[in-house]
Amino acid sequence: MFVLDNWHEGANHINGSAGAFFTPSGLAGDFAIDACGGRTIDLCAGIGVLAFHVFWRGYYARGQGAPEREIVCIERNPAYVEVGRKVLPEAKWICADVFDFDLRGLGHFGCAIANPPFGATPRSGSGPRYTGRSFEFHLIDIASDIADYGAFIIPQMSAPFEYSGVQCYRERKSEDYLKFAEQTGIHLEAGCGVDCSYHRDVWRGVAPNVEVVCANFEDMPRNKARSPTDPEAELRALWTEKRAPLDRQDAIIAEVAAKAKAGIRFVEPPVQADLLAEIERSSSKR
Structure with missing residues (x-):
């Protein structure tokens, strides 16, 4: 004081x-x-x-x-x-x-x-x-x-x-x-x-x-919160909670959108898992 x-x-x-x-x-x-x-x-x-x-x-x-x-x-x-x-x-x-x-x-x-x-x-x-x-x-x-x-x-x-x-x-x-x-x-x-x-x-x-x-x-x-059924909103909420960089989020969303437009189907969600693993690795280094 x-x-x-x-x-x-x-x-x-x-x-x-x-x-x-x-x-x-x-x-x-x-x-x-x-x-x-x-x-x-x-x-x-x-x-x-x-x-x-x-x-x-x-x-x-x-x-x-x-x-x-x-x-x-x-x-x-x-x-x-x-x-x-x-x-x-x-x-x-x-x-x-x-x-x-x-x-x-x-x-x-x-x-x-x-x-x-x-x-x-x-x-x-x-x-x-x-x-x-x-x-x-x-x-x-x-x-x-x-x-x-x-x-x-x-x-x-x-x-x-x-x-x-x-x-x-x-x-x-x-x-x-x-x-x-x-x-x-x-x-x-x-x-x-x-x-x-x-x-x-x-x-x-x-x-x-x-x-x-x-x-x-x-x-x-x-x-205002987006619909909980919106998968992009759910992913972004999770990534933000984990403090994922915004540019990395945008890049992944753009990649998924491009593949979806090309008709490529995902049998599993590897992108989300990879990003969260990346965050955990960077956190452990600190």
């Missing part, structure tokens, strides 16, 4: 140029109320302020004998990762850019969290559907493909409502948000009702107006 409250990232890094400002610890503690959902990934994790509070809130709320909440933190700045590993060694830390890294290879998550860089911040890639300029919307678009649920801290102007620092809740959807919602099918909502303005004076180096927004990705049409 001392490190989270006192380590000043601006001492050695020009965060303004990257649009990155670390979440005040008090706001992160309030945010953790909305970050529910089992296995969790923190995108653009910084030194792990959000992940720290989400992990420990879950740790003390878990039932007797229940396993610790698994958290994966993705951060591209190696200096931040070095600090984060000391602050929250219970998490799996990966030094990588969320736009370049194979997030699907990590398996599926119950919850995605982030306080990402804001606005038209330079980035190395884009979300799979959103084509606008806002970094936060690109990141939420990415998160919707790897998690059932998401909780994020974004600029108040990007949220479809105003709640923090105003007299009452009111809807206010910007043109950029409407474009994001239309392109992705994602609709952001207020969570339990955290007034982020309460923590505005304790941000370091900047005092942004922000909101906590949540999204249920599981209910989106493109994420």
